[in-house]
Amino acid sequence: MLVTDGTRARRTGIRELWDSSIGKKIAVAVSGAVLVGYVVLHMLGNLNSLYGPGGGDARVDDYAHWLRTFGEPLLPYSFVLWAVRVLLLGAVVVHITGIAQLRARSRAARGGHPARRIGRSFSSATAILTGLLLLAFIVFHILQFTTLTIDVTPLREGAVYANLYNAFQKWYFVLLYVLAVGSLGFHLKHGLWSATQTLGLDRPERNQGIRRTATALSVVVVIGFALVPILFWTGALASPSDVVAQASATPVVTR
Numbered sequence: 001m002l003v004t005d006g007t008r009a010r011r012t013g014i015r016e017l018w019d020s021s022i023g024k025k026i027a028v029a030v031s032g033a034v035l036v037g038y039v040v041l042h043m044l045g046n047l048n049s050l051y052g053p054g055g056g057d058a059r060v061d062d063y064a065h066w067l068r069t070f071g072e073p074l075l076p077y078s079f080v081l082w083a084v085r086v087l088l089l090g091a092v093v094v095h096i097t098g099i100a101q102l103r104a105r106s107r108a109a110r111g112g113h114p115a116r117r118i119g120r121s122f123s124s125a126t127a128i129l130t131g132l133l134l135l136a137f138i139v140f141h142i143l144q145f146t147t148l149t150i151d152v153t154p155l156r157e158g159a160v161y162a163n164l165y166n167a168f169q170k171w172y173f174v175l176l177y178v179l180a181v182g183s184l185g186f187h188l189k190h191g192l193w194s195a196t197q198t199l200g201l202d203r204p205e206r207n208q209g210i211r212r213t214a215t216a217l218s219v220v221v222v223i224g225f226a227l228v229p230i231l232f233w234t235g236a237l238a239s240p241s242d243v244v245a246q247a248s249a250t251p252v253v254t255r
């Protein structure tokens, strides 16, 4: 393959940026922004569940189908979904590698001593823990609802509403998901605040406003996610089989 001087210079530039601490911080912030974007879109997508089972044709199932057929016939089935998956995986790898290397550097600069934690907020002090919990949750979550491997409750491909309904009849799945999105909330709050520092947007006079905005956005995301398991569990969202049973029991009136 022909590598031009321009390409080589660009690669060297990216390498140099990645090798610098500020470059790594920017990479962590940009990959974090990609992940936040996905999280917000995923939360909004999940809220389609609130439309209910829709007579056996739930809106959230249509949404999942749309994600897979997006771009057809120009693009193959699931092309965009796979492109998003690759982007997300890349963002996760850059985010974790950047943070691990920045921490190793700052530890080395302190002669191997851990950072002092005085004056740090709860979300900042627990950012590594909430990040690791989220990572573990995401692996479990994909094995449950995407690959349908963890089938403690009945799961069927394409039947997202029924899959969610069945899973969230179990109190332990509701608890697990609410705790996971709680971790996400704290992680997000810390991440949004750190990103404004990396971008140099923090100033003493506006820091309180930035912190409040980060908290408000995180609370909205937590509520948006947590609503789904809670509403299924409380029975506010109807069982898919009830609707199908009702529909088949209703006499067909012909005029």
Ligand code: HEM
Pocket (backbone or CB within 6 Å): 039, 042, 046, 064, 067, 081, 085, 134, 138, 141, 142, 145, 146, 160, 164, 177, 180, 181, 184, 225, 226, 228, 229
């Ligand atoms: C109550 C909270 C949540 C619910 C009810 C939920 C629901 C779902 C469902 C039903 C799927 C499969 C969708 C499909 O097959 O089209 C899915 C996939 C996924 N979810 Fe969640 N989710 C929740 C929270 C989260 C959180 C907090 C994250 C990340 C921080 C996340 C990340 C993902 C990822 C990465 C996938 C795989 C997407 C793919 O590649 O197809 N989810 N989720």
